[in-house]
Amino acid sequence: NAGVTQTPKFRILKIGQSMTLQCTQDMNHNYMYWYRQDPGMGLKLIYYSVGAGITDKGEVPNGYNVSRSTTEDFPLRLELAAPSQTSVYFCASSYILPPSGNTIYFGEGSWLTVV
């Protein structure tokens, strides 16, 4: 089982460039998330999706966009990259059975540096 797969693992961007972080999961999970983790900080939620075609903003959505055209894929788009977006990005997925919920599975992270 591949679980949650993120690409690329490392990327250096110049200020103003755009890029897409790819995320795919093979567990047929309905919920998917994008988090960022800054040094010494906890994870901050950028966007999440409750199913194909449905996305919603998290705590820190500015400068990012997402789409969810399939159950498996949840790409994160960075438009006009800024140094403040230098971070480690984690994609995660879960199968939520209301009202309690199940385990979250994380990808291995994408290290992004904006210079």
Next chain:
Amino acid sequence: KQEVTQIPAALSVPEGENLVLNCSFTDSAIYNLQWFRQDPGKGLTSLLLIQSSQREQTSGRLNASLDKSSGRSTLYIAASQPGDSATYLCAVRPPGTYKYIFGTGTRLKVLA
């Protein structure tokens, strides 16, 4: 607004010691709480999930407890080993949402 705090930020212990990691949250209304392990340069791995109606969960040498009324959870690690060295994070899921709010983690180092 729900906030999650983990103290201490870092901890070093000798091998074989039993230890407790702490997690505090400001709003006692939660659906569940999860403990995660993060190794350097890696993603997070879920260790234990405690539902709001439960008081504790156990997996091997790990035991997590939950006291919603006081807004606290502890992760107990028995007979610590150098392989337990990692950062441990807790996260809570508020009611009415499908999002998790994370603490900043405790970086554990077990010395051989």
